[in-house]
Amino acid sequence: MVRRAFAAPPETPHRCAARCAGAALLVGSLALALAGCGSDGSSTPTPGASASTSPVGCSVTPIGGQPTLTNTLFARGLSSPLDFQVPAGERSRAFVVEQGGRIRIVRGGAVVGTPFLDISSKISTGGERGLLGLAFHPQYASNGRFYVNYTDRSGDTHISEFRASPPAADAVDPATERELLFVRQPFANHNGGGLAFGNDGMLYAGLGDGGSAGDPQGNGQDLSTPLGKLLRMNVDAGTPFAVPSDNPFVARAGAFPAIWAYGLRNPWRFAFDRETGDLFIADVGQNAVEEVDFAAAPRRGGENYGWNIMEGTRCFAPPSGCNQTGLTLPVLDYTHSEGCSITGGVVYRGCRLPGYAGTYFYSDYCTAFIRSFRMQGGQAVDRRDWTAALGRGVNAVTAFGRDDEGEVYIVDQDGEVYKIVPAS
Ligand SMILES: [Ca+2]
Numbered sequence: 001m002v003r004r005a006f007a008a009p010p011e012t013p014h015r016c017a018a019r020c021a022g023a024a025l026l027v028g029s030l031a032l033a034l035a036g037c038g039s040d041g042s043s044t045p046t047p048g049a050s051a052s053t054s055p056v057g058c059s060v061t062p063i064g065g066q067p068t069l070t071n072t073l074f075a076r077g078l079s080s081p082l083d084f085q086v087p088a089g090e091r092s093r094a095f096v097v098e099q100g101g102r103i104r105i106v107r108g109g110a111v112v113g114t115p116f117l118d119i120s121s122k123i124s125t126g127g128e129r130g131l132l133g134l135a136f137h138p139q140y141a142s143n144g145r146f147y148v149n150y151t152d153r154s155g156d157t158h159i160s161e162f163r164a165s166p167p168a169a170d171a172v173d174p175a176t177e178r179e180l181l182f183v184r185q186p187f188a189n190h191n192g193g194g195l196a197f198g199n200d201g202m203l204y205a206g207l208g209d210g211g212s213a214g215d216p217q218g219n220g221q222d223l224s225t226p227l228g229k230l231l232r233m234n235v236d237a238g239t240p241f242a243v244p245s246d247n248p249f250v251a252r253a254g255a256f257p258a259i260w261a262y263g264l265r266n267p268w269r270f271a272f273d274r275e276t277g278d279l280f281i282a283d284v285g286q287n288a289v290e291e292v293d294f295a296a297a298p299r300r301g302g303e304n305y306g307w308n309i310m311e312g313t314r315c316f317a318p319p320s321g322c323n324q325t326g327l328t329l330p331v332l333d334y335t336h337s338e339g340c341s342i343t344g345g346v347v348y349r350g351c352r353l354p355g356y357a358g359t360y361f362y363s364d365y366c367t368a369f370i371r372s373f374r375m376q377g378g379q380a381v382d383r384r385d386w387t388a389a390l391g392r393g394v395n396a397v398t399a400f401g402r403d404d405e406g407e408v409y410i411v412d413q414d415g416e417v418y419k420i421v422p423a424s
């Protein structure tokens with residue numbers, strides 16, 4: 001059976017077979033520490049408000065309507081690339097995450113020899129482990145700060161800040177690491193990995209349910225653990241970060257205060273529409289259903305996306321007659337007749353193709369289709385399959401990315417990055 005690296009590899013128990021008491025303690029103490037940090041008070045921007053990540057200007061002439069699309073090879077020769085990011089205002093460099101622990105710079109169509117960051121000695125890699133995600137601070141151009149999610153040599157999750165000095169530097173000292181969050185992983189798989197700044201300036205992080213299969217620890221529905229959650233952190237206040245005062249569970253006893261939304265299985269990739277602030281979460285399914293979850297701005301958080309009560313729009317536990325009260329169901333799902341592991345994408349807000357504004361592109365790691373939809377009135381509409389037009393050379397999509405002008409890129413795990421462009 002073909003199984004994606006990030007879906008559900010063999011269910012490898014990791015160090016301790018049952019729930020790790022140490023994990024609970026560690027997470028618990030962190031939660032207490034964070035609660036002790038209190039909130040960031042009045043500095044919290046309104047969710048979905050001003051777009052600090054909006055385009056700063058276009059260097060290309062727009063093409064009207066909806067021209068035929070194709071892909072063009074942007075970079076090649078990368079080692080298991082998993083993410084593609086470009087800081088706001090950056091026009092000459094793109095940054096590609098390699099699973100083995102390096103961030104590479106692409107400049108002028110070529111991969112720069114010296115890595116931007118190399119933490120390969122600190123991480124475990126393979127399967128769903130490795131250097132998994134990257135997000136640049138919205139003010140990276142002035143502060144040089146960026147954030148990564150990686151699994152260490154024991155397989156446990158770290159979300160850390162690094163600092164480029166100056167921001168234009170092509171190499172970063174790994175010693176600048178400042179850890180924001182450590183989460184012990186009970187199993188090898190479902191580590192999540194995505195990071196993104198919302199239009200509210202907060203850093204969001206997607207964490208999987210901890211792994212194995214079926215969420216045996218019940219983490220998705222357990223508000224005391226960061227596993228199976230989307231987290232929201234203010235990295236501009238507090239130590240190591242501040243919990244925003246308007247996070248939905250800050251006042252709930254025993255809840256991990258950084259939780260923004262829960263009931264997730266493995267939100268490998270999620271994205272914000274940088275114009276509207278709308279949130280798209282692609283949650284990888286168990287054995288039957290892949291899904292895209294959606295939250296329109298302004299968002300208040302606290303959504304329960306259902307796992308492991310439901311897998312997509314189906315009951316999972318129990319397999320029938322499950323209680324769906326209070327659950328937020330996906331806006332789109334598909335079964336394993338069409339794929340086996342969704343790779344969430346991004347919303348097109350580029351300069352060149354305004355006719356596609358608002359189009360959300362996504363893929364499936366196993367079948368490498370490329371599809372899109374738009375949200376309209378809370379529904380996923382205008383569903384299209386782009387595989388014939390955009391799938392040339394694309395074998396196993398691990399991520400989509402955007403450059404500073406909003407153009408969209410496809411990351412192919414076998415070493416390439418493709419750019420979506422008009423065919424003529
Ligand atoms: Ca769900």
Ligand SMILES: [Ca+2]
Pocket residue numbers: 393394395396412414415416
């Ligand atoms: Ca390829």
